[in-house]
Amino acid sequence: MKVLVPVKRVIDYNVKVRVRTDGSGVDLDNVKMSMNPFDEIAVEEAIRLKEAGKAEEVIAVSIGVPKAQTILRSALAVGADRAILIHSSDDPHDDIEPLAVAKLLKGVVEEEQPGLILMGKQAIDNDMNATGQMLAALLGYPQATFSSELTIEGDAATTTREVDGGLQVIKLRLPCVVTVDLRMNEPRYPSLPNIQKAKRKPFITKTPEDYGVDTSHRLEIVKTVEPPTRKAGEILPSVDELVDKLRNEAEVL
Secondary structure, eight states, X not given: OEXXXXXXEEEOTTSOOOXXXXXXXXXXXXXXXXXXXXXXXXHHHHHHHHHTXXXXXXXXXXXXXXXXXXXXXXXXXXXXXXXXXXXXXXXXXXXXXXXXXXXXXXXHHHHHOOSEEEEESOOTTTOOOOHHHHHHHHHTOOEEEEEEEEEEEXXXXXXXXXXTTEEEEEEEESXXXXXXXXXXXXXXXXXXXXXXXXXXXXXXXXXXXXXXXXXXXXXXXXXXXXXXXXXXXXXXXXXXXXXHHHHHXXXXX
């Protein structure tokens, strides 16, 4: 069985995001970029399935600018077998919308015929949380979102997912789409020898035209603003004043 893992290049989660002065978007100049954390977990889970003998090949795919090859090399360094970069733009600010991404991934799936598509539940840059669901709908595959555990037995996948009321265990027939949560595993770090080996692993570059997909935008971002500054706390001398403020100012009582 092949496992396909889509990965995205995003601002590193340790970096404080800055908004452009004109409000047109996020400032990406001289900003450290890395693999989306949820996608790192998906890559790790795919590799664990391969190590357990449940998968034969792990394919990493990314859609975006040429610099996205760095995160694909990272996936190869920790154990992925092949990588596909779909060069969709040269502008790092040009974020391809989820529907276009899902259509491109559908083309990859039809070409590669994986038994399982493992992906992060969302990207930390736009928090859309839509690509996995759209891909499953386009393919007509069963799906499980927000998964924290996954087991493969025969032609079925059993996954535990978090819901409002607790945990839900569902069984899906392969092929299927599974989006992963942070609690699924702890990603490994690549070793230096594996980083060197990754340079020799198969890596191909394609374009949206190869899959007949139009990536033009259907949504317009009107303005981007930073969240309001949090007001400083206030120490009150008595419980009565606290109750008064909660009732009359905060209006929570």
